[in-house]
Amino acid sequence: MQQLPVLFFVFMLLIASAAFAQQPSRADQLNDEQIIEFYQRAQASGLTEMQIEQAAMSQGYTVSDIAKMRQRMAKIKQQSNRSGQLSVDTLINRAQQGSLSQRPYALSDSLNMLRRDTVRRPYIFGSSLFKGTSLTFEPNLRIATPRNYVVGPDDELVVEIYGNSSESFRLPVSPEGSVRMLNLAPIFVSGLTIEQAEQRIIGRLRQAYQGLNRPGSGTYASVTLGNIRSIRVTLVGEVLVPGTYTISSLATAFNALYLAGGPNPETGSFRDIQVIRNNRVIRTIDLYDYLLRADKKDDIRLLDQDVIRVNDYGVRVEVLGQVKRPAIYEVKPGETLKNVLGFAGGFTDRAYTFSLTLRRNTPRELRISTITQEQIAAFVPQSGDRYTIGEILGRYENRVQLTGAVMRPGDYALGDDITSVRSLISRAEGLRKDAFLNRAVLYRERENMDLEAIPFDVGRLMRNETEDLPLMRQDSVHIYAVRDLREPYYVSIEGAVNRPDTLPFISNLTVTDLIALAGGFQEGATPTRIEVARRIREDTTKMTGRETVQIFQFAIDRDLQLQPSEARFLLKPFDVVYVRTSPRYELQQNVAVFGEVMHPGNYAIESRSERISDVLRRVGGLKPEAFLPGARFSRRGTVIATDLGAILEDPGVPGNLLLEVGDSLIIPKRPEVVTIEGAVLNPSTVGFTEGFNFRDYVTQAGGYTDNARHKRSYIVYANGLKDRTKRFLFFRKYPKVEPGSRVIVPFGPLTEERRLTPGERVGLITVIGTMTVTLATAVLNLARLFQ
Numbered sequence: 001m002q003q004l005p006v007l008f009f010v011f012m013l014l015i016a017s018a019a020f021a022q023q024p025s026r027a028d029q030l031n032d033e034q035i036i037e038f039y040q041r042a043q044a045s046g047l048t049e050m051q052i053e054q055a056a057m058s059q060g061y062t063v064s065d066i067a068k069m070r071q072r073m074a075k076i077k078q079q080s081n082r083s084g085q086l087s088v089d090t091l092i093n094r095a096q097q098g099s100l101s102q103r104p105y106a107l108s109d110s111l112n113m114l115r116r117d118t119v120r121r122p123y124i125f126g127s128s129l130f131k132g133t134s135l136t137f138e139p140n141l142r143i144a145t146p147r148n149y150v151v152g153p154d155d156e157l158v159v160e161i162y163g164n165s166s167e168s169f170r171l172p173v174s175p176e177g178s179v180r181m182l183n184l185a186p187i188f189v190s191g192l193t194i195e196q197a198e199q200r201i202i203g204r205l206r207q208a209y210q211g212l213n214r215p216g217s218g219t220y221a222s223v224t225l226g227n228i229r230s231i232r233v234t235l236v237g238e239v240l241v242p243g244t245y246t247i248s249s250l251a252t253a254f255n256a257l258y259l260a261g262g263p264n265p266e267t268g269s270f271r272d273i274q275v276i277r278n279n280r281v282i283r284t285i286d287l288y289d290y291l292l293r294a295d296k297k298d299d300i301r302l303l304d305q306d307v308i309r310v311n312d313y314g315v316r317v318e319v320l321g322q323v324k325r326p327a328i329y330e331v332k333p334g335e336t337l338k339n340v341l342g343f344a345g346g347f348t349d350r351a352y353t354f355s356l357t358l359r360r361n362t363p364r365e366l367r368i369s370t371i372t373q374e375q376i377a378a379f380v381p382q383s384g385d386r387y388t389i390g391e392i393l394g395r396y397e398n399r400v401q402l403t404g405a406v407m408r409p410g411d412y413a414l415g416d417d418i419t420s421v422r423s424l425i426s427r428a429e430g431l432r433k434d435a436f437l438n439r440a441v442l443y444r445e446r447e448n449m450d451l452e453a454i455p456f457d458v459g460r461l462m463r464n465e466t467e468d469l470p471l472m473r474q475d476s477v478h479i480y481a482v483r484d485l486r487e488p489y490y491v492s493i494e495g496a497v498n499r500p501d502t503l504p505f506i507s508n509l510t511v512t513d514l515i516a517l518a519g520g521f522q523e524g525a526t527p528t529r530i531e532v533a534r535r536i537r538e539d540t541t542k543m544t545g546r547e548t549v550q551i552f553q554f555a556i557d558r559d560l561q562l563q564p565s566e567a568r569f570l571l572k573p574f575d576v577v578y579v580r581t582s583p584r585y586e587l588q589q590n591v592a593v594f595g596e597v598m599h600p601g602n603y604a605i606e607s608r609s610e611r612i613s614d615v616l617r618r619v620g621g622l623k624p625e626a627f628l629p630g631a632r633f634s635r636r637g638t639v640i641a642t643d644l645g646a647i648l649e650d651p652g653v654p655g656n657l658l659l660e661v662g663d664s665l666i667i668p669k670r671p672e673v674v675t676i677e678g679a680v681l682n683p684s685t686v687g688f689t690e691g692f693n694f695r696d697y698v699t700q701a702g703g704y705t706d707n708a709r710h711k712r713s714y715i716v717y718a719n720g721l722k723d724r725t726k727r728f729l730f731f732r733k734y735p736k737v738e739p740g741s742r743v744i745v746p747f748g749p750l751t752e753e754r755r756l757t758p759g760e761r762v763g764l765i766t767v768i769g770t771m772t773v774t775l776a777t778a779v780l781n782l783a784r785l786f787q
Contacts, residue, residue, distance in 0.1 A: 035072055094141050097154045098230040101245040103259055122318055125327040125343065126270040126287050130240075130262030139250035145225040149194045152249065152304060153177055154229035157189070159201060164218040165209060170226055171201075182208055198223035231304035235260040238268030238310045252299045253285060256308055263287075269313040271330050275300060276307040288330075292343065317381045319344045321389035322351035337371065337379040337387070352390040359386040400471050402428050404479035405435035414475075420468040421477055422461060431462065436480040442469060443476040491571050493518045495579035496525035505573045512560040514577055521558060524585035530554040531578040532571070589661035593619050596626035596667045610659050612642065613651040627670040630718030630740045633657070634664045641720030671718060671740030676701035678745035679708035694725075694734030697743050707748040716742040 151157070153175045161167035171179035177190025179201070187204050189197040202213050202221050211217030233256050234244045240261030247256055253275055257263075263270050273285035285298040302308075315331040317340055324345030331340060347353055356376075358369040361384040371379055371387075381387075398414045407429035418424050421442065425431065437459030444452045458479055460466045489505030491514060498519030511530060521527060532552040552569065571577075590602040598620030606614075612633065622628070631644040640657070644667070647656045674697055675685045681702030689696075694713070704710060711732070714724035718740030726733045737743065 032072070035069065094225070095227045096141065096230065096248055097156070097227050098246070100230060100247055101259055103261075123327045124265045124316075125325070125329050126291055127262075127265040129287065129291065130258050139248050139252065139255060141228065141248070141250065143250075145194055146250065146301070147193075147195070149225060149249075149301075150303060151189045151192055151194060151197045152229055152231070153190060155249070156226035156228075157197065157201070158224045158226040159205075159221060160224070161205070161209065161212075161219065161221045163220045173229075181205075184208065194223070194225060231302065231306075233302050233304075233306045233308060235308045235310070238264045238312055239308075240264050240268075247302070249304075250301065252301050253283075253308060254290075254296075254299045256302060257310075263310045267312055268310045269330060271332055272311040272314070274309045274311065275302070276309060277303060277305075286332075288343065315381060315383040317383070317385040317387065319387050319389070321356075322348045322391050323389055324348060331381050335381075336377060337375075337381055338377045340381055340387070341376065347389065350391050352392045357388045357390070359388070360384070396474065398473060400424060400473070401476040402479075403476065404440075404484075405432040405481035406430065406479055407432060414471055414473055418471065420470050421456070422468045424471060424477060425458075425462065425479075431458070431479060432481070434481045434483060436482050436485055437462075440477065440479045443478070444472060445474045489573035491573070491575050491577070493577040493579070496522040496581045497579050498522060505571075509571045511554055511569065511571065511577055512556060514571060515556070515560060515579070520560075521579065522581075524581045526580045526582045527558055528555040529580040530556055531580075532569075533576045533578065534572060535574050591615060591659050591662070592664040594664070594666050595631075596623040596669055597621070598623065605659050605661065608658075611651065611656045612644070612659065612665065613647050613656050615659060615665070616644070616648065622667065625669045626667050627718070627739070628667065629738055630671060631665065631667045632718070632720060634666075635660060636662060639720045641722070643719065643721060668718070668740075674737060674739070674741050674743060676743045676745075678713075679705045679747045680745055681705060688737075688739045692737060694737055694743065697737055698745065701743075704745060705747075709746045709748045712746045714744055714746075716744065 151173060153173050155173045157171045157173065157179060159167075159169040159171060159181065161169075169181045171181055173179055173189060174186075176188075178186035178188045180186045184204055184207060187201055189200060192200065201223050205221060206212045209219050209221070212219050212221055228249045230246050231249050231251070232244055232246050233251075235256060236242050239257070240263070242260065245256060245259050247259065253273075257273070262268075263273070270287045273287070274281045275283040275285065283298055283300050289295040289298065313330050314333075316328055317331055318328045319340060320326050323341065324347075325343075327344065329340050329343045341347070353373060355370050355372045358371055360367050360369060360382060396411075400412050400414045400418065401410070402412060402424055403409045406425060409428065412418055412424060412427060418427055431437075435458070438457060440456055440458040440461075442454040442456065444454060446452050454469070456469060457466060461468065490502050491505050491509065492502045493514050494500050497515060498521075501518060503514070503517060511532060515521065530553065532554070534550040534552065536547070536549060554569070589605045591605060592602050593615060594600045597616075600619070603615055603618055628645045628648070629643075631642065633640050633642045633644075642655045642657070643653075646653050672688055673685050674688050676697055677683050680698060681704075684701055686697065686700050694715070698704065698713075711725060711727060713734070714722055715735045715737065716722050717738055723735035725735065
């Protein structure tokens with residue numbers, strides 16, 4: 001695979017040599033850009049400087065040409081370093097030689113491939129360390145050259161010579177473990193640390209550079225690690241995916257464990273992981289050090305052919321309940337239950353620490369034990385133990401409660417200074433002023449958890465007139481307030497005030513005070529008629545048997561002044577104050593008059609006795625084009641048929657209605673059309689023709705249909721009045737048609753009957769005549785027979 005890059009580079013050199021074949025030196029004819037380009041292409045193809053020089057010499061380049069090329073490259077690097085630009089070597093970053101093993105699959109759950117049950121299994125502490133994808137333990141290739149790094153085949157060493165001479169070499173370590181540079185003999189570096197390899201290389205370079213790295217020589221060299229090799233390590237034992245993995249030579253034990261999925265949570269140990277090198281255990285890894293203390297002392301760097309063995313777990317115990325990390329933990333020899341609780345993060349704030357419960361496996365069955373607080377430090381766990389830490393009870397060992405009408409209600413500690421009810425109330429800074437002194441209650445918990453009420457007279461108790469009550473744990477004392485033993489007091493005000501409301505009762509509250517709280521009188525209020533309704537409570541001597549409340553009347557001016565005798569009247573709880581409205585005080589109520597009148601618009605109803613005729617006089621009269629028979633009077637959206645002409649002629653007619661708020665009257669212009677609707681052949685609207693009667697307009701609509709009900713025809717006039725067809729003997733009188741009328745012919749029921757044709761009538765008469773003659777002949781024959 002390396003022949004193609006070599007040939008490509010040689011081909012480029014030949015092109016350059018052909019271009020300058022007549023020149024004395026090929027290197028002198030190449031510019032700096034061409035030299036840098038050739039050098040970068042060669043390095044990108046994986047060739048070292050020595051391989052490039054050998055390929056050039058095989059194509060006819062002399063040693064002097066190569067030496068000049070090397071000098072040109074050193075000069076270019078010095079210039080680029082002075083100008084702050086990157087050198088050619090720095091363009092090639094440290095990289096990993098060869099391909100590395102990849103993690104075979106994402107381990108979201110180490111047992112999820114086979115498990116499909118929905119039962120939540122106990123969490124094994126540490127099993128999630130190697131499951132995620134965000135924590136990979138990948139080595140950082142950009143770190144400085146590690147101390148004590150052991151050089152091996154496929155590593156690359158970078159030799160930098162600076163000072164009086166400037167050179168740079170990238171030396172790959174051959175499979176035999178040696179490196180070569182210039183025309184010097186190979187240098188064996190495999191198995192040496194990077195420091196030892198540096199000393200050996202510098203010692204060999206002194207053959208070409210006298211006094212290299214010695215004081216006063218002026219020429220110095222340094223050896224660093226370039227591209228790094230791959231190593232192979234094997235993971236065996238109880239790992240999730242055992243096998244041999246190819247990893248970076250900078251990789252550590254944690255990186256290898258991550259690639260293999262970590263210890264098998266079901267069988268593998270997280271605390272006994274051995275790193276074996278040359279058949280000797282060099283380190284035993286305890287992952288708990290990293291998980292609990294972030295200690296990576298056991299995360300050592302691996303070497304080629306190292307073996308990592310994950311042993312079977314020894315002792316595992318399960319910790320449940322009130323600990324910070326309930327899980328299954330692995331216990332090493334010499335560790336006690338105290339260490340296990342430390343692994344679990346210790347107790348939670350609500351843990352019952354007086355004792356904990358142990359469930360232990362015996363050869364035949366299970367056994368329950370109780371471990372006290374004193375035994376935890378020395379108790380040795382056994383495999384399969386399950387420790388359950390309970391939660392403290394929701395009870396208090398020394399609490400007493402005080403509620404109600406005291407200055408500081410709440411929970412108090414039963415102790416030296418609080419031993420009785422009197423001392424408890426004193427600690428709460430005494431009773432409130434509204435305390436009900438005749439009775440209080442002490443609630444006490446019996447042995448069966450039922451509550452017992454112990455009443456006492458708190459007033460006499462605080463005055464030392466009765467024996468004090470000793471307190472016990474969980475006792476609760478309640479002091480009643482006076483307000484707790486009565487209905488909530490309030491007063492109400494209704495009527496012509498700005499804010500009618502129900503307000504809490506206040507002592508010494510007068511009627512004027514309550515009116516002021518309600519925002520004062522409305523404009524329509526009658527201050528001289530104020531009433532107070534009071535419930536009958538005790539005094540009934542002045543009441544008759546039928547009265548249910550007491551009524552008090554007052555006269556107040558608008559400045560809220562009472563008579564001196566009445567000013568002493570105080571309101572009591574549940575009083576209701578009524579403020580009346582003036583009998584003639586009302587809001588303006590309007591009716592609307594529109595259409596062909598002199599002054600259309602809204603008109604206020606002047607009095608309760610105002611009628612339609614009155615408002616018609618107020619509009620200033622009718623316009624000449626007004627059509628009174630078509631006037632429409634509406635109330636609440638419904639048209640009420642009226643005859644304005646008759647009302648104007650005689651206001652005493654029944655149609656002259658009293659006006660109500662929202663009434664409207666519309667007087668239109670004279671309409672010029674008549675509408676024919678219903679059971680006619682062509683329902684339509686036609687122009688009004690003077691002299692046309694009802695049947696003429698029906699004729700203009702095409703006449704009646706077959707199912708028209710002639711006798712039920714009627715007309716609706718423009719003002720909403722109706723008139724129907726009348727019948728006297730064999731004569732019909734149809735209603736008069738006026739402009740704007742609607743002629744309506746009702747429909748009759750549709751039937752299958754039809755009129756007979758003339759031929760059918762002749763045949764029917766013939767049949768009836770024949771039957772009549774036959775019947776008469778039969779009757780005559782019967783008469784003769786009986787004679």
